[in-house]
Amino acid sequence: MKTVSAFFLSLLLASSVRANPPAGDVETAVRAADEAFWKTYNTCDLATTGDYFTADVEFYHDKGGLTKSRAALVESIRKNICGNPDQRVRREAVADSVKFYPMAGNRALLVGDHRFYVTEPGKPEYLTGQAKFDDLWEYVDGRWRMSRVFSYSHGGVAYVPPAAIELSAAALSRLAGRYTNRQGADFDVAVDGSHLKLTSDSFTLAIFALSPTQFFARERDLRFEFSAPKGGAVDRIFVRENGNMVDEVTRKPDALK
Structure with missing residues (x-):
């Protein structure tokens, strides 16, 4: 019996600690974590990027399929988003599209639309596509982290011409x-x-x-x-x-x- 108890105790100690988040505005805290994460993504700060995922994160992509675990997801970002030194990818949320939904168990959901821009040598930055996202955030090990990420409905963006100026x-x-x-x-x-x-x-x-x-x-x-x-x-x-x-x-x- 002591052996069984010790076994379950070791599982509890090895698992992530899911204490309650600090008192305050949860939406503000989650949105701040989300903004900080995308800064690391846009600058390919991979040493920091992984801190915003739980160890057992699952990433579902409508084109690329399922990626499981923090290590695998960071490695995927390294190879795909940050793998070409002559190309920089920048993600930007579509204004006013990101919605917050509180969830039980110290969890919260952010959903919305985002766009991706690419910069290459000798070219101005250009819009390459748009998608929808659903990100489940959890308060784990003293901070907000993403545990389930869905990226889907990837496609082009309808062209909206810019405003013209007048020349003589x-x-x-x-x-x-x-x-x-x-x-x-x-x-x-x-x-x-x-x-x-x-x-x-x-x-x-x-x-x-x-x-x-x-x-x-x-x-x-x-x-x-x-x-x-x-x-x-x-x-x-x-x-x-x-x-x-x-x-x-x-x-x-x-x-x-």
């Missing part, structure tokens, strides 16, 4: 001219009221200013960066779609005169 007619005229892309197709860039118009054969696209040299399309996530060497005449356009370089368009010599 002179600033727009500086960019006008005939350009040729890598495939040899010619493009005419002309001033059209308060914006520019790109025309090639039967193709026409209006583009609007984000800055004196950055333009965007309203139909889809296309960006046009007009480039001038050492402050001289504009000689090319870098074209990006969803943050990825898709074309480089060179201004024809006669258009530089």
